[in-house]
Amino acid sequence: MKKTIFLASTAVIALIISGCKQEPTPELKEAKMLYEKTKQDVKVQENAPIALYEAQKTLKKAQAAESKKEMNHLAYLAKRRVQIAKEIAKRKEALKKIEELKQIKNRVILEAREAEIERAKREIEEKSKLLKSTEEQIKAEKERIKAEQEKTRKLQQQLAELHAKHTKRGLVLTLGDVLFETNKADLLPGAMRSIDKLAQFLQAYPNRKVLIEGHTDSRGSKAYNLKLSQRRADSVKRALIERGIDPSRIIAKGYGEEYPVASNLTAAGRQQNRRVEIVILEEGVDPSSMMRK
Amino acid sequence: MFKIKDKILSSSILSIAFTIFLSGCASKNPPLDRISSAESAINRASDNKAQIYAPLELKIAKEKLEKAKMLLKDKQYEEAAMIAKEAKVDAELAEEKSRTKETQKIAQEILDSINALKAEIERLKR
Numbered sequence: 001m002k003k004t005i006f007l008a009s010t011a012v013i014a015l016i017i018s019g020c021k022q023e024p025t026p027e028l029k030e031a032k033m034l035y036e037k038t039k040q041d042v043k044v045q046e047n048a049p050i051a052l053y054e055a056q057k058t059l060k061k062a063q064a065a066e067s068k069k070e071m072n073h074l075a076y077l078a079k080r081r082v083q084i085a086k087e088i089a090k091r092k093e094a095l096k097k098i099e100e101l102k103q104i105k106n107r108v109i110l111e112a113r114e115a116e117i118e119r120a121k122r123e124i125e126e127k128s129k130l131l132k133s134t135e136e137q138i139k140a141e142k143e144r145i146k147a148e149q150e151k152t153r154k155l156q157q158q159l160a161e162l163h164a165k166h167t168k169r170g171l172v173l174t175l176g177d178v179l180f181e182t183n184k185a186d187l188l189p190g191a192m193r194s195i196d197k198l199a200q201f202l203q204a205y206p207n208r209k210v211l212i213e214g215h216t217d218s219r220g221s222k223a224y225n226l227k228l229s230q231r232r233a234d235s236v237k238r239a240l241i242e243r244g245i246d247p248s249r250i251i252a253k254g255y256g257e258e259y260p261v262a263s264n265l266t267a268a269g270r271q272q273n274r275r276v277e278i279v280i281l282e283e284g285v286d287p288s289s290m291m292r293k
Numbered sequence: 294m295f296k297i298k299d300k301i302l303s304s305s306i307l308s309i310a311f312t313i314f315l316s317g318c319a320s321k322n323p324p325l326d327r328i329s330s331a332e333s334a335i336n337r338a339s340d341n342k343a344q345i346y347a348p349l350e351l352k353i354a355k356e357k358l359e360k361a362k363m364l365l366k367d368k369q370y371e372e373a374a375m376i377a378k379e380a381k382v383d384a385e386l387a388e389e390k391s392r393t394k395e396t397q398k399i400a401q402e403i404l405d406s407i408n409a410l411k412a413e414i415e416r417l418k419r
Contacts, residue, residue, distance in 0.1 A: 073375050080382040087389035094396040101403040108410045115417035 022071050028062050031075040031082070035059055038082050047092035051085035151204065158201050162194060169211075169290050170281040173198070175236065177274035185231035187239060195236070198278065199243035209287045211279040212236050214254035215261075217270035222256055230254025232276050251287045259292065323365055324374035331358050331377045334384035338391060343384075346391035354383035 024032075035055055038044050044052060055078050062074030164173040179191035187195070202208065214229030230253065237252035262269035281290055335354050343351040357380035364373035 070375075073379065076379055077382050080379075080386050084382075084386050084389050087386065087393045091389070091393035091396050094393065094400050097400045098396065098403060101400060101407065105403055105407050105410070108407050108414070112410050112414050112417070115414045119417045 022065050022068055024063070025068055025071050025075065027072045027079075028075040031059060031062065031079040034079055034082050038086060041086075041089070043093060044085055044089040046089075048085040048088035051081060051088050055081035055085055155201065155204065158197050162197055162201075164280070167279075170279050170285070173278050173280070175276040175278065177271050180232055180274075180276075183228070185228065185235045187235055192239075195239045196243065198280075199240055199245055201280070202240070202245050202249070205283065207283040209249045209281050209285065210240075210251075211281065211287050211290055212250060212252040213259075213277045213279065213292065214252075215259055215273060215275050215277065216257050217260070217273040218257045218264040219270065226254055226256035228254070229256050229276075236276055236278065249287075251291065253291065255292060321370070323368075323370050324361075324377055325365075327374050327377040327381070328358070328361055328365065331361065331381040331384065334381045334388065338384045338387040341388050341391040342395065343387040343391045346394040347387040350383050350387035350390060354380045354387060357383060 038055075039052065058074055058078040058081055062071050062078055065071035065074055159171060162173045164171040166172075173194070175191055175194060179188050179194075180186065181188060202210065212233045214231070214233035216225040216229050218225075233252035233254050237247070237250050240250060241247050257264075257273070260269075260273040261275070262272040264270050264273060279290065281287060331354070335351070335358060338347070338351055338354065357376050361373045361377040361380060364370075364376060
């Protein structure tokens with residue numbers, strides 16, 4: 001009878017044990033594989049040791065589970081905990097990366113500021129160069145205007161000194177009879193001051209040409225007067241050429257008694273008529289177009 | 294005498310063993326704390342934008358929570374406790390995953406801003 005009791009008890013115990021002892025299910029194997037694989041990952045070991053430990057504990061419980069259902073339940077929890085450990089590890093890595101990136105960013109911000117400063121310096125340099133060259137241009141222009149004004153002023157002064165008159169043909173200056181030897185073409189020293197100034201003026205204005213016109217009074221023969229007026233005009237031309245004026249700029253012509261400026265009946269009038277007129281033409285004007293007929 | 298005693302003895306052993314077996318494997322009380330901790334895990338996941346970053350895990354957790362609540366009504370406490378536990382772990386994974394993705398997103402944003410700055414530097418140097 002004792003044997004019967006023993007058998008019955010054994011059967012009950014076996015029943016209990018068999019209810020709690022369970023062969024590993026595919027779910028458990030899967031969870032275990034995932035755990036083993038994840039455990040090899042150094043980053044997970046370093047960053048999520050507690051989560052990994054939790055997963056391991058759950059896995060052990062699953063291995064000791066008493067029923068298939070409980071085993072799968074615990075295997076599921078273990079698998080999730082491994083996944084959690086992996087996520088934590090990834091996050092810690094990302095946080096480390098953020099720290100690194102923040103430092104890099106600070107450096108790059110500094111670099112950007114330096115680049116901005118460099119850029120600003122460059123722009124200032126370029127602008128100051130531009131300003132300097134503009135200032136130089138303005139200065140040069142002012143000097144040019146000043147020189148121009150000075151030239152105009154001198155010209156006006158010279159013209160005033162030569163007693164030149166503005167006419168339709170140009171500036172006309174008259175060399176009177178007293179500047180020539182009587183009945184001769186030679187210029188007297190008194191004429192030289194006017195000739196010198198005229199030459200200076202013509203050198204200052206190389207584009208202006210001149211007509212030199214000789215005139216006489218009506219005494220004496222026409223042929224003689226024509227000849228004398230031509231010679232006097234020629235001697236003025238020669239004097240200008242001697243002072244460096246290009247002969248091609250000068251036309252000298254005698255008109256004799258053809259163009260009196262005063263009456264030939266009085267001595268004073270006749271003296272006025274004996275003269276050489278010098279017409280300084282405007283710039284670029286052709287002398288032959290301005291000649292008397 | 295002996296026979297009767299043996300019978301009593303064996304039946305009492307059986308009943309004790311059965312009681313032990315039952316008490317060892319089945320919960321007697323409704324697992325309300327498990328359900329509430331699953332709920333709060335789901336809330337934490339939602340707070341961490343799990344809807345965006347871990348929608349599947351969050352959905353599974355929510356479905357399991359609903360199932361646990363139904364089992365609770367049916368007084369299947371043991372089953373309800375298990376499902377609630379799974380729901381909690383699902384929600385925890387959803388939360389961890391979301392926080393990780395958010396962190397990675399921040400890292401990416403910093404990287405993007407660094408690249409933008411570098412491009413700006415190149416432009417300034419030109």
